[in-house]
Amino acid sequence: MEHFDVAVVGLGVLGSSAAYQAALKGAKVLGLEQFEFGHVHGASHDTSRIVRKSNSDPEYVALVKSAYKDWAELERLTGQKLLTTTGGLFFLPKDAPYPIENYIRSLTVNGVVHERLDSKEVKARWPQFDIPEGVDTVYDPDTGIVHANKTVAIMQHFARSKGAVLKEHTRVERVLPKSSGKGVVLRTSKGSFHAEKVILTTDAWTNKLLEPLGVHIPLEVMQEQITYFKPTEPAEFESPHFPVWIWGGPQNYYGFPCYGEPTIKAGHDQARNMMNPEQRTFVHSPRLLGELTEFLQKLMPDKGRQPLRTVTCQYSITPGRRFVISPLENKDIIVGLGAAHAFKFAPAFGRVLAELAIDGTTKEDISKFGLPQGAPGSSKL
Numbered sequence: 001m002e003h004f005d006v007a008v009v010g011l012g013v014l015g016s017s018a019a020y021q022a023a024l025k026g027a028k029v030l031g032l033e034q035f036e037f038g039h040v041h042g043a044s045h046d047t048s049r050i051v052r053k054s055n056s057d058p059e060y061v062a063l064v065k066s067a068y069k070d071w072a073e074l075e076r077l078t079g080q081k082l083l084t085t086t087g088g089l090f091f092l093p094k095d096a097p098y099p100i101e102n103y104i105r106s107l108t109v110n111g112v113v114h115e116r117l118d119s120k121e122v123k124a125r126w127p128q129f130d131i132p133e134g135v136d137t138v139y140d141p142d143t144g145i146v147h148a149n150k151t152v153a154i155m156q157h158f159a160r161s162k163g164a165v166l167k168e169h170t171r172v173e174r175v176l177p178k179s180s181g182k183g184v185v186l187r188t189s190k191g192s193f194h195a196e197k198v199i200l201t202t203d204a205w206t207n208k209l210l211e212p213l214g215v216h217i218p219l220e221v222m223q224e225q226i227t228y229f230k231p232t233e234p235a236e237f238e239s240p241h242f243p244v245w246i247w248g249g250p251q252n253y254y255g256f257p258c259y260g261e262p263t264i265k266a267g268h269d270q271a272r273n274m275m276n277p278e279q280r281t282f283v284h285s286p287r288l289l290g291e292l293t294e295f296l297q298k299l300m301p302d303k304g305r306q307p308l309r310t311v312t313c314q315y316s317i318t319p320g321r322r323f324v325i326s327p328l329e330n331k332d333i334i335v336g337l338g339a340a341h342a343f344k345f346a347p348a349f350g351r352v353l354a355e356l357a358i359d360g361t362t363k364e365d366i367s368k369f370g371l372p373q374g375a376p377g378s379s380k381l
Contacts, residue, residue, distance in 0.1 A: 004030040006357045007195035009172045012044035015201035016155035017350020023162035034171040043313045048259050049343040052143040053112045054090045056102035061110040070347030088143025088244040092136045100136040115139040143244050175209050197357040201336045204277040204316040220317040223275045225284045226267035232304030234262035284310040315340035325369040
């Protein structure tokens with residue numbers, strides 16, 4: 001049985017990041033993926049993802065500040081351009097779940113440059129928007145876009161260049177702590193492997209591996225979707241004329257400027273189209289597309305705008321949508337769950353997982369990213 005220092009199960013962006021960060025630290029790394037590399041079954045595929053610092057919780061702002069440094073380091077190490085800065089607008093209507101003061105406080109505590117704008121100021125600078133009066137806006141000049149597929153592929157390539165062994169179409173069936181009390185055995189569809197530590201970045205499939213260990217993390221799994229639209233005048237929606245934007249109301253929407261093609265991308269965040277990942281259809285919801293199209297017409301009026309294609313992805317939501325970055329009671333098994341908003345954190349998220357596996361600790365404050373209360377050893381949640 002081949003022996004590794006660190007095994008990473010699940011090679012979406014978080015697992016690929018953990019694999020490359022662990023290999024960068026000199027560990028002998030094994031990465032296992034049940035599907036093909038670059039697959040569409042999770043939440044790390046397609047083109048663009050938002051990278052931003054605006055958040056109502058200071059612990060996320062602190063971690064994403066570190067992630068910006070890690071993005072820059074990944075670009076330096078690989079010689080690849082990944083992050084494109086566009087600026088970003090965070091719209092908060094009167095019925096927003098969290099008031100603008102939460103965002104301002106969170107950004108200020110972390111020393112993040114930002115602006116607070118009213119609807120008239122937004123219209124003056126970005127006339128593409130028709131923002132109602134009374135909507136507060138936070139402008140984050142550091143917000144940008146990262147290429148999703150490219151990022152995952154580069155992380156995997158760099159991990160291999162540092163000696164990591166990455167295997168696709170290799171499904172992990174059981175994680176077995178060794179009877180000696182040190183290390184784990186991974187039983188897979190292609191044989192067994194031994195590792196001193198294992199990192200589980202397995203998204204919707206996490207509980208399949210945890211429940212035999214007496215652990216259950218409550219997860220809500222849903223199929224979400226984004227749509228690419230062709231504006232009447234694409235040039236008006238190119239950066240720097242048009243930023244990334246997020247509508248932070250009771251229903252959350254978000255969108256991108258043109259990025260690599262003359263289209264804009266938009267989606268409804270957490271539309272709660274519930275599903276079982278084993279029975280996923282990959283067919284988009286016409287109802288959700290209609291709701292998104294109607295919302296965009298109010299926010300950014302353009303009668304000639306046409307929907308071109310809709311892409312689905314998987315959301316796995318933890319209680320309170322909190323990250324999980326934590327070992328189990330058995331410290332040889334470490335869990336990473338991003339709750340469908342972790343791509344922007346990915347280089348730092350993976351680094352922290354690698355640090356926990358190799359060093360047993362991390363310099364980042366992850367005190368609020370533990371297992372949901374009662375999860376270790378209990379499935380009654």
